[in-house]
Amino acid sequence: GQQVMQIPQYQHVQEGEDFTTYCNSSTTLSNIQWYKQRPGGHPVFLIQLVKSGEVKKQKRLTFQFGEAKKNSSLHITATQTTDVGTYFCAGPIDQGAQKLVFGQGTRLTINP
Amino acid sequence: GAGVSQTPSNKVTEKGKYVELRCDPISGHTALYWYRQSLGQGPEFLIYFQGTGAADDSGLPNDRFFAVRPEGSVSTLKIQRTERGDSAVYLCASSLIGHRGELFFGEGSRLTVL
Structure with a gap:
């Protein structure tokens, strides 16, 4: 089963409201990646976090990697309709394994 | 090519049939x-x-x-004796440096098994 958990599964907001999705891993991660998938589209890379406690910003998006490197969050300030989609976190779960394991995603819908 | 290419984009097959899905990664991605x-x-x-x-x-x-x-470039995913539970979108991704780097996904192949 999934070893990377995301909450919430769904989030509906009014345009202009903030949005946060949380990602938790059962094991320590060497890095965590975030992807966005628009409805009907494919996952598109947003960012990678590597360091413990790292915070990175992309315009209205703020990404954080936990101190223990087992959790991460994505926060969007003042959502816009272009933010609609599903946000996935992904990490290499097993030391030495090559696979990137994805969370089940948080689907964001926005009321304009 | 400019991105990861997957064919076919859609495949409808009957239960028990064999299917092949093709992926052409970004040039140079190992x-x-x-x-x-x-x-x-x-x-x-x-x-x-x-x-x-x-x-x-x-x-x-x-x-x-x-x-x-x-040949270390194009890949083919082969599914024998398909079952209805195999219905899904099959995504291919390529990367320069494996799981430590960004994955570039193709548009996917939607497989429907009737």
Whole structure:
């Protein structure tokens, strides 16, 4: 089963409201990646976090990697309709394994 | 090519048939992944190639699934004796440096088994 958990599964907001999705891993991660998938589209890379406690910003998006490197969050300030989609976190779960394991995603819908 | 190319984009087949799905990665990318995505779920890892060899095939659900990458570029995912539960979008991704780097996904091949 999934070893990377995301909450919430769904989030509906009014345009202009903030949005946060949380990602938790059962094991320590060497890095965590975030992807966005628009409805009907494919996952598109947003960012990678590597360091413990790292915070990175992309315009209205703020990404954080936990101190223990087992959790991460994505926060969007003042959502816009272009933010609609599903946000996935992904990490290499097993030391030495090559696979990137994805969370089940948080689907964001926005009321304009 | 400019991005990861997958063919066919849609495949409808009958239960028990054999299907092949093709992935043409970004030129120069040595790492290639196959994922499967069901509706409302995250991509589920199937297999990872580094060059020509399958470095990790632990995600293949059973021996009906097989993938090859004979020349270290194009890969084919092969599914024998398809079952209705195999219906999903099969995503291919490539990367320069494997799981430590950004994955570039193709548009996917939607497989429907009737």
